[in-house]
Amino acid sequence: MRYPKSQKGNPHKLTIDQHIFPKACIARFIGENGTVQVRRKNGEQDLWLVPGSSYFCARRLWDQKAEAFFMKAIEDRYQEVARSIVTGAVNTLDAVMTAAVSDL
Structure with missing residues (x-):
């Protein structure tokens, strides 16, 4: 999927990668290593990601x-x-x- 781009240097400070679910909520599930386990429905290997990972984000452009x-x-x-x-x-x-x- 193609996403619109911000102007060069993002002068209006638009939010581009926005968490779909609040990072604070994701952080409630971290393990001892500071990551959360992500089990993918397609059967691929689980991922261990930090709550701030872009994996939990959608691409948006808003003020x-x-x-x-x-x-x-x-x-x-x-x-x-x-x-x-x-x-x-x-x-x-x-x-x-x-x-x-x-x-x-």
């Missing part, structure tokens, strides 16, 4: 402001709820938590 401000606020609220669940502090979501994890 960094949208990524850094609008999307970051949504992800931060989501991650706060996720951390509470992982640590065992929460086992039932209230209305605020439900809104945080289902924000579009």
Whole structure:
């Protein structure tokens, strides 16, 4: 698949490789070696990748402001709820938590 290119030097600081699933969520599954095991459906050999690997990214071109401000606020609220669940502090979501994890 061909992807549009940013202008030379990416002067508008567009986000190009965007994680499909938040890196913080992927990091929850790292092993002792700092990588996560990726089992591929096609039967090829498993991969062991760091959470920041481009394997977990899609190629996009969008404004960094949208990524850094609008999307970051949504992800931060989501991650706060996720951390509470992982640590065992929460086992039932209230209305605020439900809104945080289902924000579009």
